[in-house]
Amino acid sequence: MQELTPRQQEILLWIRQYMVDHGIPPTRLALCAAMGFRSPNAAESHLRALERKGAIELVQGVSRGIRLVEGPKEASGLPLIGKVAAGQPILALAHIESYEPIAPELFQPVAHYLLRVQGESMRNAGILEGDLVAVHHTLIAQNGQIVVARLEDEVTIKRFYRQGERVELRPENPDYPVIEVNLKKHALHIEGVMVGLIRA
Amino acid sequence: MQELTPRQQEILLWIRQYMVDHGIPPTRLALCAAMGFRSPNAAESHLRALERKGAIELVQGVSRGIRLVEGPKEASGLPLIGKVAAGQPILALAHIESYEPIAPELFQPVAHYLLRVQGESMRNAGILEGDLVAVHHTLIAQNGQIVVARLEDEVTIKRFYRQGERVELRPENPDYPVIEVNLKKHALHIEGVMVGLIRA
DNA sequence: CAAGTAACTGTAATTATATACAGTCAAAAG
């Protein structure tokens, strides 16, 4: 799909909303009225442009023959992140293993991606190996929150505690060590906080 | 919605399919052609009957102004079961607290309902208080499976072990007792097995 | 500057579509 002008984008959004509200696509006259045009031909013109740019499909000679071009499957699920390459953003396309049919809004705050748990370091928090952790992307965490942290090139899920320049990434399993980080010496990035879990 | 005749049901299904295939509702002429009518008025007639019976809504004077009356939300989610009354089936309407926007097929085998976990008896299995357990309805369980069991009037989630007439419902937390049941003396019903978990 | 695109106005013709009106026949229920 090609780049849309602001006006075209506005019209596309309006069409989408109309379909949500009414259950059918709009007519040219409806679009004309909504956009304040004085001629239905302006509406027709815009629809033709949106079709040319690949945003919609028009069915010739069919009343309300407007189809939104569906986005790819990622529009309706959560990406499951696999191996994260050093230095790359976590949501880089190359890291996405699959999309899971899970509504992001199931979680609060909304989830942005899923990570598969490896190991049993968080077992006592009810987080088992193989579970999918739902993560809300944020750069800031509160003490006590379970975070996705990137330490050097390692991505890990731990409970976060910070005091000044000192950070502790605590496991929820006594068999695992606390990871202590001096922020003056080591790079530590918060990638997000855990907002939920799926065991499937 | 009132009872539909077989022909009306057939037409309703056809309308639904048309909308899936074309992204818009059908015209009377389209329905007429599909059903082999010689007059569009037969189509109109059926639509009127479907409207009267509450299966669709017709928008007067609007081309393709046909709306399927949405089924209740249960069509697209999993029921969350609340308090189960003695002697009543678990999926009785009165037990359903809400529907959660979770695809049943996320789990394998497919989930039929959700139960909220109460207490910490299954903590060491990563099942915490407040979690939603996804349950596949079945009357038969294997040893070692986590089941939803009904003992007298109590519904409980435990790990199932059976030997002859003796059943153990084992917690996953040493602070809780094993429940031993003699099937000759007490009624025990398996309501389903756990197939997944959601923490949201 | 010319050409192309975007964003419209204006008008009318053509086609799509819903609906009105009149009717028949069959089956079921009271």
Added chain:
DNA sequence: CTTTTGACTGTATATAATTACAGTTACTTG
């Protein structure tokens, strides 16, 4: 038996809706 409902036929009319054709103005790019 009568009435009602279901399931259609038949025809025509009125309205909804798309689209064609002609145009203007503003902005951007080569």
